[in-house]
Amino acid sequence: MARPDLETSKKQNVTSIRQETETDTSLKGTLFSVFGLGLFIVISWLAVFALFLSRS
Template sequence: MAKAELKTKQKTEVEDSSSLKGTLASVFMLGAFIIVTWVGVYYLFVDRF
């Protein structure tokens, strides 16, 4: 016969050790860089004509 499995009650705790504050700041800085770059290129384009 098959062995009966012992069911133990185990609580799995999820630790929230990762903070997304640095990620948010990096995304904002990258977005600002992209916007500044596009605005600069736009003004260079407009200035030529």
């Protein structure tokens, strides 16, 4: 037979693990990094395009 005291402790451990891993994290740094990388790519592309136009 299953021991009820073990099952309740397992359920408590599972809920405590879920609470620790499901915390709300701020993604502002990620958003700024993605925007910065996109801006860098666009500026680089425009610089290369301007170089292409000036040489043709």
